[in-house]
Amino acid sequence: MTLWTTVLLASGLAFALKLLGYVVPHQLLDGVVVSRVTAMLPVALLSALVVVQTFTSPGAGLTVDARAAGLAVAVTALLLRAPFLVVVILAAATAATLRALGWG
């Protein structure tokens, strides 16, 4: 497979996957149970994404490092009703500081 083939094939498949959700007829999705499921799907997937981005490293299984500290600070800030940008900046600053100090 040439590099161009890889690039275009991966791109084509990615777009086909994205389009999939938009070509399912709305009538199929408007039932009570199905609409409860589809409303919850982004919540489930994004929650999973948060833990995967925080606690996994390629080829290393589960890890607890500076990212976990960043997330803990973010959750604390959210509990204290901090605004979005403050939450994100605090998390990044926490992880960056810990790494500068040589941890995680």
Add this chain to the structure above:
Amino acid sequence: MPAPRLADQRRKEVLRQCLSVGVATGAYGISFGALSVAAGLNLWQTMALSALLFSGASQFAVVGIIAAGGAGAAAVATSSLLGARNGIYGLQMSRLLRVRGLWRVPAAQLTIDESTAVAIAQPEPAAQRLGFWGTGLSVYVLWNLSTILGSVVGNALGDPRQYGLDAAAPAAFCALLWPRLRSGDARAVAAVAAVIALVVAPHAPAGIPVLAAALAAIVAGLLPSRESRALDDLTDPGTSPDEEAPA
């Protein structure tokens, strides 16, 4: 559009969120562009990935596998496993956006973690749509520009981890999910999904842990709700009857 217009204050709030998510991902685009060129892709191939594939996790997987000398087929397979979740987001985004015909093409292309997260963080349908399109476009533009920058000048900013950007991403998604977690059902779904992902992650290829977490949403949808007003919470405002009128 039948939806009421957003107050200026809310509009600004949502747009600020869209832009800040775009800027944060843009910083990663520089690192992507640099890694891609280092992996042996040329400038055009690197730009094609950001413009056409446009899904960060998949793009990093493709150049990572190529850099490690892996087969093209493995790169395509991993990219698709990671991209499959965008199709699942599309099921709900299609309902919120109510796009028809050719508008489904840009909507699908912009359906990624970031645009979905900003959309579902908003309580009112007009803000959900603004959040989706605003985030999708700001990430698209900044991601593509920073990809070019990174592939031409190299990793000018250094390792994004040095700035804690790898902690900023999950913190941002957590903050965007936060307003939804006021509902007990959504809290349960988020908690079970997180556990599923953690249990599956050490044993499955990239992409699978997040997909497996969909099970939490499916089970929650099938079980009777624990909350009397759960239907209002679970079904986004976009599906209320007054929103069914054609756009």
